[in-house]
Amino acid sequence: MSDFSSQHSSPAPSGTTPRLAELADHDAFIQRHNGPGPRDVTTMLNALDMTSMAELIDRTVPDDIRLGRELDVEEPYGEAEALDYLAGLAERNCVARNFIGQGYHGTHMPAVIQRNVLENPGWYTAYTPYQPEISQGRLEGLLNFQQMVMDLTGMELANASLLDEPTAAAEAMALCKRANRKNKSRAFFVADDVFPQTLDVLRTRAEYFDFELIIAPADSVAEHDVFGALLQYPGNGGEVRDIAPLLAAANERGIMTCVAADLLSLVMLKEPGALGAHIVLGNSQRFGVPMGFGGPHAAFFATTSKLKRSIPGRIIGVSRDSRGDTALRMAMQTREQHIRREKATSNICTAQALLANIAGFYAVYHGAEGLRKIARRVHRLTSILARGLEQSGVSLVHRHFFDTLRLTGVDVESIHARAKSANVNLRYGFHDGSDDIGISLDEISTAEDVSLLWDILLGDGHGLSVTALDETVAADDDVGNGAIPAACRRESDFLTHPTFSRYRSETEMLRYLKRLENKDLSLTHGMIPLGSCTMKLNATSEMLPISWPAFAHIHPYAPSDQVSGYQQMIDELAEFLEEITGYDHVSMQPNSGAQGEYAGLLAIRRYQAAQGQQHRDVCLIPSSAHGTNPASAAMVGMKVVVTECDAEGNVDLDDLTTKAEQYSDRLSAIMLTYPSTHGVFETHVRAVCDVVHRNGGQVYVDGANMNAQVGLSRPGDFGGDVSHLNLHKTFCIPHGGGGPGMGPIGVKSHLAPYVANHSVTPIDGVDPSSTAIAATAFGSASILPISWAYIKMMGARGLREATELAILNANYIARQLEDHFPILYRAANGTVAHECIIDIRPLKNTTGISEEDVAKRLMDYGFHAPTMSFPVPGTLMIEPTESESRYEIDRFCDAMIGIRREIDRVASGEWTLENNPLVNAPHTMSDLADAEWNRPYSRELGAFPTAAVKAAKYWPAVNRVDNVAGDRQLICSCPSIDEYRDD
Template structure:
């Protein structure tokens, strides 16, 4: 008997993943449609998505593949990568990720599916991990303050330059000094940023710093070819001249080298990759950024601080963060909106796992092996360019061709400089046996060197590559947290204790509007720790990364088809970075057309704060376009301002569906207006989850969009990072996207500088999005979008009688998210959106997005991955909260003493003998049947933000505080 195609697909399992990714079952869909008064999904989409932009055919993607098939294919791609023993260095090193951290953090959805800790009461675990990271960085750099990570070292250096300019009140110069031994990828990114800030770069030997009139300087420590020299005299001379100084430091070297803070640096940046984080062909890795205390109000990124909760117990929170863009918008000095929280936690746990003694052992072994290599080579007549080193040697006067041939035979990667010099960087994975092979490669197998004899010689002669005036003298990691967890049992329990304090997708839906907290399927996550993806150096020879190139090329092709653009740049490693990269591409294109004077960027008043901040960083002038009472762009105002600025109009930044969660009918008209006046259209990809398979921004007028792969395409948020923000562009912009000085990209103009440290951003997490698209196929992606829209409209319908739904489309529907208005309730009861957010914790939920895009509101996005059961549980919680508010409105519960203003409720509350509240303990802690059945306990009461702002403490508190 013949089987039809549908039945055959069922038998092969090709559709199974779609059903696992999408939450609602067929009967759930029918029930939700009935609630909406509709008879089909098609009817909902017709009411919601404007007909003028809807796709009339399925996306041209392969049919969905099963999880087994997708992983098998991906494994075959991975095997095409050649994982050689790598001594390239240049800011990236092989490392050992402790297995207890790999299994219990990196591969644990309790850690990687959590959201940014904006609600600290349900994020104390990752906040403590990030505080550990800050303490580790402060100790090793010798600085007074550190943030909770940045995207990569090159981005951190660019942020340091910007900080120097805005903080230096003594210098009027617009010039910035960069030592000529800086890492090349760092210089590439800083050069891009400097161009649009209008800064002049002076690149010269570090010794010449004091000769120049500059506002700031960037020095590398050790230098990119390994030299270690005392920076203290240079930093002192710079300070005397009113020059602010930044030091880009190798984190492992600081275990043995004198701290830059002790030498007089104002800012220290770097990368913590070699603290247990795989190279991953470039990322993700947590950069660090440390400063003096006087600069704490200007530091970019997030800072975790110690405050107290409403019971007076210690509690952690985000003390400061560069979400200043929401307040300052086009006056913002940075567009940073993400960090590398998951990777910062891993690096911090690596330090907790090893402690100071363990790190000294690792760093000393690296240096000892490097010294053995240097001594052996010197004995055989090989000349070293520098007479000092930590882990890197630069060799000169050597036959690079012969060395390269022997290196390839032994499957070894070295660094080859222009001019014939060779670089060798050792790391914690290097052994004495590896050293013997390196001697064979570098000087030929006929040598008679003995590792044991060399070791005896360097001990007897006290040979070291570190100058005596550069040796570290101070202790570090003295806090009890870094001394306590030595056995794996203790470390495991510590990680589990922290995990238990945090709410993640393993507990409940996280209904944050515009943040798209959907399923991060296990099958998508598995490949990121495969050695063939994890252990590849970002600057490995191209012939060794065929698997990466094919996977990235296929993912780019998928995204081209999904977006309607013609080229994808994979470099930006966050959404905000993608915004910046897209605007820079527009500015480069217009300059090439002789229209570099175009610098006006139109931005709707409802836009996410990173939009005007990104425009300012691209040296654009922001002109705000008003929105009408329904939240749509005011087309008449847009037309007026486009005409007014026609000669200088560069671009418009639109979010679609709008930031208010509505498909605006006039999107094509808006694009046409801007194009008619010579401008380009940037469409923010934050809400792409409402478009995939239904509409394509490249079709209805977009010239460029960034895509949040950590939203729509399933890369997990990781508690506040990692992310990827590649940009799709039309063909005319393709030559103007970001290139890379170390890894040139075909088809991109060579003068187009980088925006990220690695050519393909955080490449090791790209298999997640590849697998998602491959397993969903065209139909699965479309169905996911349809269900995201259905779930959002179902929530809007269920809540509409209890809370006003602020914005709807012309047919009464919302897109993939909805906004409920809390302001009328605050007027009648005094209950705020924050009170509701905290009360939701008692019901076992994370809050929706608070007060964005409209103050006093909650923006809710359920995503397609949530089941009707979970959505109903959330709606029941919100309705229950509304009934509680009614009891406050009626006077039954005092406005100053009720379950909402006292939320969240903890075990400490229930154990309090002095309970005197006008409601029962059960009402406080177990407000629903679902909460009784599976209670999630916040670990602290409501955190005191005012106290934390007044007393900014950003280092680890005493262990006694935790015990008490």
């Protein structure tokens, strides 16, 4: 491998003429993505006592797993060139007028939200709000989302989003089983008018939980011996019915009840909480989030307060800071899978925070009156359409509806031909063998659409008038033709909190969004050095296409001939990832990293079952593993056997061999993170894979640390059978303050037929019996262009150089800090991989200063904390990524060294443990405004510890938050507006 610095050409000597290829400057993006330039690389290598990048990589990456060649990925495209190519693909998508519905609808994202949230790196580059003092803005946005969901569903508690509606339904099923302890049944009831994509995912989850699904008409729910039940409201065909008697009958039988609800319909329909539901779930997509060929969209999940300790996902709660002021935080849900591991009830590690914030801001923008206007208009147009069809002799399957009609006995072939000619998509068939047609109207529907639909459905000469029918509908009933039964009409208010009525002008809305943004620390402020999370550049050119209509406004169940551009982009991305990983096939369906783990283990179990080895159910997991690993294994019915790590943090090969041989008759898989969770390239990874294969198991290589491998090694080459890839880490999809993410899996050819299929849009080459794990076939497809563009603009050499720089930056930090903090793990030759762990425990033992104190003090220096107490309690795991410049890395190292000196002043007795800059951190403007300063250090030292901080100060919005108080008295709704008056 050549020296990295030789890859950066110097300016052409004076008097020479650059070649045309040089003028194209295809390397420009690589140089902008990577932080350190050639001179920085030389300086950093010198600090490591090395002469070349080749020497560092030779000492870090084991020779027997090295790729030994450049990736077979084409030369890098320039930014304009890549965007032009992608625009050509987008043109091949057909932006039809969609009336398909089935959980996905056209909507208008308010421009002030699109420009200032969706397209704003201050919102989309932030990390999950585990550090609440520097996350108050997005926490308030998520609290708004929770309040909106609670109000519309009529429930007492809501979480801050889940991945999609089917996943939320699967989580509801699991919650019913663990919460309904008196009911010993292992059967779960699903009404036969639940969306087919939801049923598909429920089948997958139920199989490995050993649940029986009983699918029958909703009316029969109380006739079955089941622990829980799921009803759709309105139903799959659009029917609105009074489900209160069904819920009451189920409750009398000891059945916990779940309702999958349409959020906009709840503006007009009686809220499920008032009808007796235990759990209400659904999708917030139509609250301003484009369909995007399937996602990302924020699912919602609401329950009764009795279930607050069992609800999956994250809950934003109200607490207090050290000054007694209101402060928000994530309550209780400290990543359940990390604490309970193989006993966890869910492997959820992410959500859809960015999309939940957008949906919540949509409600803030419109308020209750705005939502009523939208919902009433949608319903009125649907009623007009229905009245005209009935007058023309068309039969409606359901008399009561909100926005969806199901037509029966019509000439499907002729209608389809007219619809196709008019560039209109209708729904054909309802997965029950019928030839019925479905039509769903939405926020963007117009009177002209209704006229067009009559033309399509009735042919020419129908003689119907929207204006005339509007008058008869209005005269009939103020909500339209009596289409909503009286028992189902909403009577209660919603969105009564002042936040939902205060920001009516765009000026006020803009200022509100900016005020929240200013409370949060994101990559726009500085490095976020989180180990295992890879917070790297999300380039603007990568982000632009997600707003293009030809990607944003495509229905996930649109006909295949309308999405050829999407399909080519997805196929090309899959080919890139196959080459990068060494696998034979990539499945794009998983829409988070943890879901990728689940999907990969499912493929293994399905493959083994097809080989007559369904008895193989033991999963070996090293003790250092990310908590989602054992949780995912438990969710597919595996027994977790933990293997030990040695003193250097490596997998103990002897212990692994002993346990693999002990369970050889039952061994299903090993879940192996590489490089290790401890940030080291283990030299015996091939031997580990060989041991597992020799004993009949498959090798799952967790892709969380793939940023240290791209272009240097490939898991498919050194023994992996399947891996998931965190596209929101290695491949530049932004974290969005806690989601979205994508976790596609790469598999070897023998596993390829057993990845997830999809009942609504089947995937060629996959076993038809393989059920789905997500709502749509390609997960959150609208963000895939981000990763496509990254790879396209980096090319083979750029990808490799990014990996090399990630390794260089981590080793440089380890060297800069090693005289001040112990570096916990290194390879035998003294290097680390792309992250390093510093040990705070010795300092805590001698001074009382904890890793949390260090984390909070870093906020005063303008940094987010590294990953705290994972994988080892009392430590900080640091990952700088290749996108950080040497200036920023030095600034971080200076901050850590400054903090170490402050700890020394506590150790010397100059400052007491009870009163010093670390335990008082973070320092806010309120602290500096105090009339008295009873602290043994200056205000300047507290708030402006370095010259760099003085030049660009980020102010934490609140002081240190009291986590315990927030958990003791859980409040997950918006506080009284009086709480904010001091702001």
